[in-house]
Amino acid sequence: MANILALIETTSTGGLKSSAAGLIGAAAQLGTPVAVLAATPGAGAASVAELGRLGAAKVYIAEGDGVGRVLTRPQLEALAGAVEAHGPAAVLVSNSNESRGVAGRLAVRVGGAVAAEAVGVRADGGRIIAVHSVFGGDYTTESTIEGGLPIITLRPGSIEERAEAAIPEVSTVTLVLAAGPAANIVELREAPAETGRPALRGAAKVVSGGRGLGAKDNFALVEQLADALGAAVGASRAAVDAGFVPQSHQVGQTGVAVSPQLYVALGISGAIQHRAGMQTSKTIVAINKDEDAPIFEVADFGIVGDVFTVVPQLVEAIKARQLAAV
Amino acid sequence: MAISTKPTTSGTKSPRKPLPGWAKGAAAAAAAVVVLLLVVLLARWLRTMPAAESFLIQYPGHSELPDGAPTGLPAWLGWQHFLNAFFMLLIIRTGWLVRTTARPKAYWTRNNKGLLKTKNPPKKISLDLWLHLTLDALWVLNGIVFMVLLFATGQWMRIVPTSWDVVPNALSAVLQYASFDWPTENGWVNYNSLQVLAYFATVFIAAPLALATGLRMSGAWPQNAEKLNRIYPVEAARAVHLPVMAYFVVFIVTHVALVFATGALRNLNHMYASRDDAGWVGFWIFAASVAVMAAGWFLARPLFLRPIASLMGKVSR
Amino acid sequence: MKIVVLVKEVPDTYEARKLDSSGMLARTASELVPDEINERALESALRYQDAHKGTEVVVLSMGPESTVKTLRKMLSMGADSAVLVEDSSLAGADLVRTSAVLAAAVQREGFDLIVAGNESTDGRGGLVPAMVAEHLGLPLLPSLDTLEITAESVSGSCAIDGGTLVVNAALPAVVSVTERSAEARFPNFKGIMKAKKKPLAKISLADLGLSPEPGARSTVTAAVERPVRAAGTKIVDEGQAAQELADFLAANRLI
Ligand SMILES: Cc1cc2nc3c(=O)[nH]c(=O)nc-3n(C[C@H](O)[C@H](O)[C@H](O)COP(=O)(O)OP(=O)(O)OC[C@H]3O[C@@H](n4cnc5c(N)ncnc54)[C@H](O)[C@@H]3O)c2cc1C
Ligand SMILES: Nc1ncnc2c1ncn2[C@@H]1O[C@H](COP(=O)(O)O)[C@@H](O)[C@H]1O
Numbered sequence: 012m013a014n015i016l017a018l019i020e021t022t023s024t025g026g027l028k029s030s031a032a033g034l035i036g037a038a039a040q041l042g043t044p045v046a047v048l049a050a051t052p053g054a055g056a057a058s059v060a061e062l063g064r065l066g067a068a069k070v071y072i073a074e075g076d077g078v079g080r081v082l083t084r085p086q087l088e089a090l091a092g093a094v095e096a097h098g099p100a101a102v103l104v105s106n107s108n109e110s111r112g113v114a115g116r117l118a119v120r121v122g123g124a125v126a127a128e129a130v131g132v133r134a135d136g137g138r139i140i141a142v143h144s145v146f147g148g149d150y151t152t153e154s155t156i157e158g159g160l161p162i163i164t165l166r167p168g169s170i171e172e173r174a175e176a177a178i179p180e181v182s183t184v185t186l187v188l189a190a191g192p193a194a195n196i197v198e199l200r201e202a203p204a205e206t207g208r209p210a211l212r213g214a215a216k217v218v219s220g221g222r223g224l225g226a227k228d229n230f231a232l233v234e235q236l237a238d239a240l241g242a243a244v245g246a247s248r249a250a251v252d253a254g255f256v257p258q259s260h261q262v263g264q265t266g267v268a269v270s271p272q273l274y275v276a277l278g279i280s281g282a283i284q285h286r287a288g289m290q291t292s293k294t295i296v297a298i299n300k301d302e303d304a305p306i307f308e309v310a311d312f313g314i315v316g317d318v319f320t321v322v323p324q325l326v327e328a329i330k331a332r333q334l335a336a337v
Numbered sequence: 338m339a340i341s342t343k344p345t346t347s348g349t350k351s352p353r354k355p356l357p358g359w360a361k362g363a364a365a366a367a368a369a370v371v372v373l374l375l376v377v378l379l380a381r382w383l384r385t386m387p388a389a390e391s392f393l394i395q396y397p398g399h400s401e402l403p404d405g406a407p408t409g410l411p412a413w414l415g416w417q418h419f420l421n422a423f424f425m426l427l428i429i430r431t432g433w434l435v436r437t438t439a440r441p442k443a444y445w446t447r448n449n450k451g452l453l454k455t456k457n458p459p460k461k462i463s464l465d466l467w468l469h470l471t472l473d474a475l476w477v478l479n480g481i482v483f484m485v486l487l488f489a490t491g492q493w494m495r496i497v498p499t500s501w502d503v504v505p506n507a508l509s510a511v512l513q514y515a516s517f518d519w520p521t522e523n524g525w526v527n528y529n530s531l532q533v534l535a536y537f538a539t540v541f542i543a544a545p546l547a548l549a550t551g552l553r554m555s556g557a558w559p560q561n562a563e564k565l566n567r568i569y570p571v572e573a574a575r576a577v578h579l580p581v582m583a584y585f586v587v588f589i590v591t592h593v594a595l596v597f598a599t600g601a602l603r604n605l606n607h608m609y610a611s612r613d614d615a616g617w618v619g620f621w622i623f624a625a626s627v628a629v630m631a632a633g634w635f636l637a638r639p640l641f642l643r644p645i646a647s648l649m650g651k652v653s654r
Numbered sequence: 655m656k657i658v659v660l661v662k663e664v665p666d667t668y669e670a671r672k673l674d675s676s677g678m679l680a681r682t683a684s685e686l687v688p689d690e691i692n693e694r695a696l697e698s699a700l701r702y703q704d705a706h707k708g709t710e711v712v713v714l715s716m717g718p719e720s721t722v723k724t725l726r727k728m729l730s731m732g733a734d735s736a737v738l739v740e741d742s743s744l745a746g747a748d749l750v751r752t753s754a755v756l757a758a759a760v761q762r763e764g765f766d767l768i769v770a771g772n773e774s775t776d777g778r779g780g781l782v783p784a785m786v787a788e789h790l791g792l793p794l795l796p797s798l799d800t801l802e803i804t805a806e807s808v809s810g811s812c813a814i815d816g817g818t819l820v821v822n823a824a825l826p827a828v829v830s831v832t833e834r835s836a837e838a839r840f841p842n843f844k845g846i847m848k849a850k851k852k853p854l855a856k857i858s859l860a861d862l863g864l865s866p867e868p869g870a871r872s873t874v875t876a877a878v879e880r881p882v883r884a885a886g887t888k889i890v891d892e893g894q895a896a897q898e899l900a901d902f903l904a905a906n907r908l909i
Contacts, residue, residue: 022816023817082793082794082796082821083794083796108812109812109815109819111781112784112787115781118785124749145673150877152677152876153877154872158871164779167815192823192826194795194821195821196820199817201817259813264667265691265833294906296902302890310888311887312899313886314888316895321895321899322896324895329903329909332900654837
């Protein structure tokens with residue numbers, strides 16, 4: 012089977028980021044997963060076991076000083092080296108702020124082409140097909156690459172397939188960055204540890220709040236309902252702009268696109284750009300006091316009412332049922 | 338994924354519509370003409386009846402004014418009338434925009450300092466709503482001045498009915514209008530009873546209603562006055578505000594049409610030049626006032642409003 | 655300092671956007687506007703210009719003839735000149751091709767800094783800036799939420815999974831900005847009048863010395879529209895709604 016490279020993202024301490032499982036899972040759909048890792052000298056080996064558990068058949072580690080200090084280039088050199096070493100049929104990269112630039116640069120460097128922001132991949136005869144969800148899920152399209160190396164960026168959290176664990180074959184090379192203009196990492200400000208709530212991307216349930224919550228303090232209502240349901244917390248851009256929650260919670264066209272089993276929209280009007288990030292959810296619930304709010308057009312269950320009255324009652328009702336079920 | 342673009346596209350034929358808009362409009366207009374014609378014929382036929390004729394003699398179409406009622410229209414009234422018309426036009430337009438625009442081009446947030454400093458942070462409203470509210474404030478101010486002068490000068494007697502015969506007289510005026518044999522009173526001295534009722538309703542019923550319902554819907558209304566808000570729910574205000582607007586539109590259209598149909602030059606002289614003759618002065622002042630209104634209509638767009646709105650707050654997207 | 659802002663014309667996101675059966679954007683289906691993210695990119699450049707007289711801001715786009723309207727809008731906001739790369743063989747160009755053309759055009763124009771949007775609202779590829787940077791052998795500071803430009807360098811912060819990166823690079827460089835970066839100004843009357851006289855150059859592939867044949871490319875093989883969501887239940891809260899919703903969630907095994 013052909014080799015499929017997956018560029019693994021790492022944390023500042025060398026651990027694997029959550030995107031690794033989906034990247035390796037997608038690679039396994041297409042061929043033999045080869046995990047590619049840029050690491051500081053001596054740090055790569057620590058990840059091998061975990062990569063094997065996630066299904067990497069081979070691990071290509073490029074170690075050098077630049078990792079963590081220079082942006083993009085260590086990963087780019089690692090990936091370019093791996094392309095040469097493994098002659099892959101495709102390269103998979105997470106479509107994240109930090110990694111997608113690597114995909115773009117690699118395409119230019121090796122004369123490949125990019126299928127951007129895929130939500131799925133499959134092999135179709137000799138071709139590799141990338142599946143995309145465009146215009147906020149209004150369309151599903153498929154693309155393929157002709158005349159060059161296929162490089163596919165994957166929307167974080169969109170791949171559910173997981174590969175079977177393997178005992179990887181490891182190769183380690185030394186990474187030398189040629190002198191030249193570079194983007195330098197001055198500092199990494201770690202986000203405060205998550206509160207134990209599920210992450211927004213890939214969450215099975217999401218409760219989002221909008222401008223209708225009115226104030227930052229009131230956003231606690233969204234969190235209470237999320238906790239009662241075991242859901243992740245999302246928000247509209249208006250809520251983010253108003254400073255109720257950090258930007259990482261934004262759902263929509265320019266935020267995170269989610270597709271959970273249950274999506275609850277509280278005090279969100281349902282502007283087309285918000286719907287673009289959540290309309291493919293399995294079940295949509297909306298509470299809004301404006302009966303004409305567009306969110307009701309996509310809601311499976313809509314309540315015309317005040318979030319400040321309905322949500323506390325709802326939290327009580329859910330808790331009561333959960334107690335009864337125990 | 339990458340969306341490529343293509344300069345030409347095929348196959349975007351619009352689906353066949355049951356009836357195009359203009360055809361529906363034409364049908365409605367034709368129906369209206371027919372109905373009007375029938376009304377006129379009916380009125381004409383009625384006027385051939387002796388009973389109707391004696392009713393018209395007994396009730397000529399206008400009531401007697403109380404003693405001491407002023408004659409003629411002073412200049413301040415002309416000004417008031419113009420300002421009122423100007424504000425109303427733009428208020429109706431902006432109100433309509435507020436109602437129908439799904440996506441405002443710009444927003445406005447009040448500077449929360451100085452006189453209007455509130456505990457809660459000010460709400461972001463659309464630029465259309467800002468203009469609507471600003472014009473409302475000016476219109477109310479103009480209205481207050483109008484009321485004060487109206488009662489101070491006795492002009493009120495001309496538009497407030499003072500005896501019950503205004504009702505049969507109004508009926509009489511309706512019959513006269515409908516038969517195209519129009520009432521012959523002199524507006525410089527006394528309006529006909531239909532006019533009195535219409536002006537009274539507009540000034541003393543519709544305008545206060547528009548204000549009361551608008552105020553209820555505005556951000557200035559106390560949101561937490563629970564008892565008050567239970568007696569006067571915002572839904573009620575919303576339900577009344579639009580029909581009041583519709584009333585104003587119907588009133589304005591009929592009013593303007595009749596001003597022109599019943600001795601245009603003379604009527605325009607009354608209101609715009611405070612004189613009682615059939616010269617052209619009033620007409621030209623009126624024409625100038627229409628030009629000002631057209632300019633206002635044209636200039637009331639974000640490009641020109643933003644600098645003004647920025648003086649009172651922050652304009653943003 | 656000369657700043658080139660990369661601008662793309664996109665279908666207005668406030669309307670339904672359509673693809674035709676070949677997966678191409680149906681351009682007639684919605685109004686075309688400057689991408690909001692590029693207005694913000696321009697704003698970042700204009701703020702530097704406001705503070706540093708003598709800064710030149712050029713807007714550059716690759717697109718069909720209609721893009722002139724978008725570029726005029728950018729000129730009315732305050733850009734000094736505009737360049738449009740327009741060529742019939744570029745219809746349907748993919749990311750690799752687009753970036754090669756843009757790189758050649760900025761090279762021809764000359765620059766100290768290139769500012770792009772982090773991702774376009776119609777494509778969401780977010781790859782063009784990196785590819786342009788690679789063509790030019792320059793560093794890219796991607797997806798900046800904040801941006802600081804000095805005479806010699808750029809710096810800013812970029813949100814990543816797990817935190818925020820603070821990054822910098824010496825000029826010349828490429829940066830891409832997010833919607834957090836700056837709220838775009840409105841064009842004023844003076845700006846609109848001035849824009850009519852500002853230079854807007856149209857150049858073709860031949861002017862750039864590029865061949866019309868693309869190399870490797872990505873092509874769309876299928877496009878399927880999502881079925882319309884059936885309308886659900888809508889109830890008005892009269893004190894009972896929370897219970898009914900809880901029943902609904904329970905019935906669907908969501909609690
Ligand atoms: C290029 C572009 C990209 C964008 N990307 C995104 C994106 O990724 N995500 C996104 O969300 N938006 C995005 N937007 C913005 C989008 O257009 C809307 O402005 C935004 O989604 C509105 O957020 P909202 O629904 O919270 O606020 P609003 O539209 O102000 O709606 C608030 C709602 O709360 C309701 N409400 C108020 N009080 C209560 C109460 N007490 N109880 C119940 N309901 C109440 C109101 O009826 C109203 O419907 C984008 C816009 C553009 C131009
Ligand atoms: N055709 C184009 N013309 C000019 N700039 C573009 C074009 N395509 C992409 N860009 C720039 O690249 C950014 C990211 O685009 P994308 O990679 O398509 O998501 C955009 O915000 C623009 O700044």
